[in-house]
Amino acid sequence: MDKNLLSEADILIVGAGFYGATLAERISTQLGRRVLVIDRRRHIGGNAFTEQDPATGVEIHRYGPHLFHTSNEEVWNYLRTFTGFTTYRHRGFSTYRDKVYPLPINLATICQFFGKRLSPDEARGMITGQAAELGDRPPANLEEKAISLVGRPLYEAFIKGYTAKQWQTDPRELPAQIIARLPVRYTFEDGYFTDRFQGQPVDGYTAIFERMLAHELIETRLGVDFFDIKPLLPKDLPVVYTGPIDRYFDYSEGELGWRTIDIDLEVMDTPDHQGTAIMNYADEAVPYTRVVEFRHFNPERQHKSDKTLIGREYSRFAGRSDEPYYPIDTRRDQAVYGRYLERAAAEKNLHLGGRLGTYRYLDMHQAIGAALKAFETVLGPYFAGKLDSVSRSL
Ligand code: FAD
Ligand code: UDP
Numbered sequence: 420m421d422k423n424l425l426s427e428a429d430i431l432i433v434g435a436g437f438y439g440a441t442l443a444e445r446i447s448t449q450l451g452r453r454v455l456v457i458d459r460r461r462h463i464g465g466n467a468f469t470e471q472d473p474a475t476g477v478e479i480h481r482y483g484p485h486l487f488h489t490s491n492e493e494v495w496n497y498l499r500t501f502t503g504f505t506t507y508r509h510r511g512f513s514t515y516r517d518k519v520y521p522l523p524i525n526l527a528t529i530c531q532f533f534g535k536r537l538s539p540d541e542a543r544g545m546i547t548g549q550a551a552e553l554g555d556r557p558p559a560n561l562e563e564k565a566i567s568l569v570g571r572p573l574y575e576a577f578i579k580g581y582t583a584k585q586w587q588t589d590p591r592e593l594p595a596q597i598i599a600r601l602p603v604r605y606t607f608e609d610g611y612f613t614d615r616f617q618g619q620p621v622d623g624y625t626a627i628f629e630r631m632l633a634h635e636l637i638e639t640r641l642g643v644d645f646f647d648i649k650p651l652l653p654k655d656l657p658v659v660y661t662g663p664i665d666r667y668f669d670y671s672e673g674e675l676g677w678r679t680i681d682i683d684l685e686v687m688d689t690p691d692h693q694g695t696a697i698m699n700y701a702d703e704a705v706p707y708t709r710v711v712e713f714r715h716f717n718p719e720r721q722h723k724s725d726k727t728l729i730g731r732e733y734s735r736f737a738g739r740s741d742e743p744y745y746p747i748d749t750r751r752d753q754a755v756y757g758r759y760l761e762r763a764a765a766e767k768n769l770h771l772g773g774r775l776g777t778y779r780y781l782d783m784h785q786a787i788g789a790a791l792k793a794f795e796t797v798l799g800p801y802f803a804g805k806l807d808s809v810s811r812s813l
Pocket of ligand 1: 459482
């Protein structure tokens with residue numbers, strides 16, 4: 420890479436995902452500073468990258484299905500300056516022992532599963548009775564959290580097998596908050612998310628990034644790995660790093676556990692394979708966790724092809740050369756992460772951010788929200804001369 424690009428830049432941003440792109444956009448447009456963005460992939464957008472599948476014309480989400488939802492009005496308004504949103508509302512389903520149930524677990528799921536008509540109070544009373552096996556203790560892990568929310572029968576049907584496939588880690592070793600992403604409802608409300616603002620970007624996710632990075636003060640270089648150019652960095656150049664934190668420190672404190680997903684794509688000879696965008700498979704004997712049919716994310720589009728594209732998702736432990744998707748976050752991981760944080764605090768030109776940089780599962784709106792906050796509280800004050808470090812207080 421041209422050395423001049425580095426010496427002319429006011430800041431280097433490693434990673435063109437939502438965290439990096441939001442900061443690049445803010446720093447260039449609001450502060451008039453020069454930003455150099457690099458990504459080791461050959462495209463922008465990070466894990467939210469989408470592109471058109473040549474065989475079917477369907478927009479494919481390369482790193483797994485992405486659904487935008489938020490209740491954060493600031494993030495919603497910010498993102499809407501780069502894209503319109505469709506009226507898409509996600510509905511989830513799970514197949515268990517050859518029957519299809521609505522997800523997240525709601526009154527319809529409960530009535531269907533137990534084969535009874537139950538009122539909200541009756542259902543709640545039944546589940547509370549089942550959850551009583553835990554006693555008064557607060558749930559300490561994923562299994563206990565799930566049982567406290569849905570009781571053992573529903574846990575064993577819809578959560579245990581799926582979680583075993585997704586994490587291949589004892590559910591008693593997994594943190595309770597993973598399951599907090601899967602709400603339970605005592606109504607027939609079957610929308611997957613309850614957020615105030617939901618939809619899919621009208622022209623796909625990649626177009627958002629093209630617009631965010633279009634400013635004349637932003638230079639974007641793709642196919643560039645940070646560690647290849649690290650020796651060339653000018654001494655005081657601030658760096659926003661959104662790659663894996665353990666990689667940054669050359670794994671010196673140990674490796675952090677991640678799950679990755681292999682997506683097995685197949686073009687099916689029918690315009691509609693499963694009638695919905697995502698079908699989960701709860702049975703442990705079915706090797707994949709879910710099947711995604713991408714065209715259903717954009718029902719507003721006229722797809723000319725009479726074929727459809729599906730992806731079967733298989734989850735496994737991520738090695739160093741795999742794409743890290745989900746932080747496993749066991750107690751050991753938390754201890755390792757803590758040690759990296761201590762080391763990061765000593766580097767005043769280093770700002771760690773995003774999903775990989777902070778070892779946290781972040782939804783898109785959370786990554787954008789965190790970047791907007793970092794701009795306000797760290798990067799803005801730094802460029803105004805009010806802070807002498809870009810490292811963030813975590
Ligand atoms: P990323 O998008 O991961 O971007 C980091 C970038 O840094 C990458 O492009 C990477 O190539 C680059 N990088 C790393 N190391 C280096 C290096 N050494 N040199 C140069 N570049 C480097 N969120 C939702 O809101 N809704 C969803 O439905 C949803 N579904 C998801 C499904 C899956 C399977 C996954 C994995 C995530 C999903 N997410 C979803 C989360 C969403 O992907 C993240 O919130 C978002 O990608 C976070 O942005 P980021 O910038 O932190 O990280
Ligand atoms: N989960 C489950 N059964 C399902 C869907 C999810 O047990 O049918 C659990 C599982 O542990 C999973 C977590 O809930 O890791 C979060 O699932 P979600 O689908 O929200 O996350 P995603 O995989 O889409 O990020």
